[in-house]
Amino acid sequence: MYVCLCQGITDSHIRTAINEGCCSYRDVRMTLGVASQCGKCACVAKQVVRETLSDIHSSQLSSAYPAHFVAA
Ligand code: FES
16 A cells, blocks of 8 residues: 555555665655655554564564473
């Protein structure tokens, strides 16, 4: 879906930018230019960044421990 109509940026663009090294909303904004014109997309862009970083964090945690690992 389009997140930023002014720049033609989709949620996929944001996810790709994060997978390629962006680690914050600020990084994504500087890399893609999202929310750099009217700014109406900033809240949605931040949400996509948060969700993507959370997904990455969750997948890293689940791969750090085997499925049969039980915390004491
Ligand atoms: S919709 Fe993103 S800057 Fe306008």
